Amino acid sequence: MKHLSEQELVEYRYADAADRAEAALHLHECAECRAAYERLERVLAAVDALPVAEPSADYEAQLWRKLAPQLADRKRGFDWSAWREWLAPRRLVPIGAMAALILGAFLAGRYLHRPDQGPNVAVNNAQPAPQQVRERILLVAVGDHLDRAQTVLLEISNAETDGTGKEAKRGEVDISQEQQRAESLLAANRIYRQTAEHSGDNTVANVLDELEPVLMDIVHSPSKVSGPELAELQKRIEAQGLLLKVRVLDSSVRDKTRTPAPQPGTRGL
Amino acid sequence: MDRMDGGDAAQVTRALGGDQDAFRALVERHGRRLFRLAYRMTGNENDAEDVVQETFLRAYRRLDRFESRANFGTWLYRIGVNCSLDMMRKRKTESSQRVQASGDDPEASDPLDNVVSTDPAPDRMMLSAEVKEKVQEAMKALSPVERTAFVLRHFEGHSIEEIGKSLGLGAGATKNSVFRAVQKLRRQLEPLVSTGE
Numbered sequence: 001m002k003h004l005s006e007q008e009l010v011e012y013r014y015a016d017a018a019d020r021a022e023a024a025l026h027l028h029e030c031a032e033c034r035a036a037y038e039r040l041e042r043v044l045a046a047v048d049a050l051p052v053a054e055p056s057a058d059y060e061a062q063l064w065r066k067l068a069p070q071l072a073d074r075k076r077g078f079d080w081s082a083w084r085e086w087l088a089p090r091r092l093v094p095i096g097a098m099a100a101l102i103l104g105a106f107l108a109g110r111y112l113h114r115p116d117q118g119p120n121v122a123v124n125n126a127q128p129a130p131q132q133v134r135e136r137i138l139l140v141a142v143g144d145h146l147d148r149a150q151t152v153l154l155e156i157s158n159a160e161t162d163g164t165g166k167e168a169k170r171g172e173v174d175i176s177q178e179q180q181r182a183e184s185l186l187a188a189n190r191i192y193r194q195t196a197e198h199s200g201d202n203t204v205a206n207v208l209d210e211l212e213p214v215l216m217d218i219v220h221s222p223s224k225v226s227g228p229e230l231a232e233l234q235k236r237i238e239a240q241g242l243l244l245k246v247r248v249l250d251s252s253v254r255d256k257t258r259t260p261a262p263q264p265g266t267r268g269l
Numbered sequence: 270m271d272r273m274d275g276g277d278a279a280q281v282t283r284a285l286g287g288d289q290d291a292f293r294a295l296v297e298r299h300g301r302r303l304f305r306l307a308y309r310m311t312g313n314e315n316d317a318e319d320v321v322q323e324t325f326l327r328a329y330r331r332l333d334r335f336e337s338r339a340n341f342g343t344w345l346y347r348i349g350v351n352c353s354l355d356m357m358r359k360r361k362t363e364s365s366q367r368v369q370a371s372g373d374d375p376e377a378s379d380p381l382d383n384v385v386s387t388d389p390a391p392d393r394m395m396l397s398a399e400v401k402e403k404v405q406e407a408m409k410a411l412s413p414v415e416r417t418a419f420v421l422r423h424f425e426g427h428s429i430e431e432i433g434k435s436l437g438l439g440a441g442a443t444k445n446s447v448f449r450a451v452q453k454l455r456r457q458l459e460p461l462v463s464t465g466e
Contacts, residue, residue: 006448006452007448010451039462042462042463045462049400050401050408052305052308052309053317064293067326070322217442225441228441232440
């Protein structure tokens with residue numbers, strides 16, 4: 001007799017199990033699983049017994065007294081909470097990386113082409129502006145990011161459970177490596193999306209915006225997904241045409257980075 | 270969360286027109302329940318109060334983005350979930366920074382904590398205060414996403430689909446977050462609540 005797994009017991013408890021009647025029948029017949037289920041219920045009962053702080057009788061009045069003065073300012077005011085969120089320590093590492101990238105771009109723009117400058121060169125048209133160099137370096141970074149994202153999406157899309165029919169349903173796929181990669185991509189994705197939004201690059205921002213919840217979904221999935229769970233992830237990637245969008249954007253970004261920089265004495269882009 | 274009655278829609282329209290009393294009515298209607306959710310999620314009264322305030326401030330600022338066909342309570346609740354998540358992440362970061370500064374291992378705990386008690390049942394009853402403390406610790410040990418998924422499923426009775434929408438996760442990932450939360454609670458608490466069968 002195959003016993004119910006820990007996950008199946010939890011899904012039964014919350015009525016989330018696909019085959020609840022089958023699980024109920026098994027629990028009725030199997031003393032071992034029944035005991036495990038009772039232990040689970042005792043744990044959850046202990047959690048239920050945790051007292052909840054009850055606000056005072058005049059809580060609403062107190063709350064309003066605190067809120068009212070802030071409403072007029074906040075309606076039109078600057079969204080400091082967004083900045084607090086931006087400057088949260090967990091974001092400082094990618095922000096630091098981005099700052100280093102921009103600093104590198106600035107220094108590259110300032111010094112890289114200096115030896116090529118001749119006395120007769122029309123400086124205005126002679127070299128890429130630092131802004132162009134910055135954009136180019138950012139494009140390279142976004143291109144690499146899209147490459148890595150594409151690999152993760154492709155691996156998930158092409159993954160297969162081992163078996164067919166009933167077996168396929170029971171079969172599991174280990175996606176722990178893809179999850180680790182998706183997790184590291186997630187933080188970078190947020191930064192690139194926000195940068196693209198700030199610079200008004202809607203095409204890049206929109207694709208990264210669609211990519212973000214899918215990466216999050218992969219990160220929070222079980223490390224070994226069942227056939228239906230894998231199919232759900234694949235469906236989500238497929239339904240949005242995400243892989244194609246990432247591929248097209250990646251190709252367009254790569255094209256832009258391959259466009260030669262203006263040479264001294266030539267016209268700009 | 271209670272489904273929005275006609276009153277909410279009318280108050281939202283009036284509040285959008287600049288009527289602060291209308292917004293006050295919404296605060297009075299939803300504040301208490303929002304507090305309970307925030308308390309369950311953050312596990313701290315002061316943090317819960319801050320979350321409720323921030324939720325209403327964010328809602329007020331974004332009121333013009335609220336679609337009148339939608340349910341105001343659900344919309345407000347989602348903002349509350351996000352504010353609670355922000356607060357939990359902030360507290361986690363502060364806590365890990367404190368641990369790093371003191372050089373302690375965040376995973377380390379008193380080995381005696383994990384010893385299965387063999388005390389007879391009557392003595393166990395006297396440990397209820399300790400059990401409560403352990404339950405609080407076990408809840409704190411959950412990740413913000415796990416805790417949110419668990420609170421919304423276990424205490425609030427939200428469907429997997431609703432929780433997924435609040436967290437931006439698919440059904441599989443949401444179910445897994447609930448499962449991981451229960452699994453962690455079980456590992457921490459089962460020795461304390463078992464009756465020694």
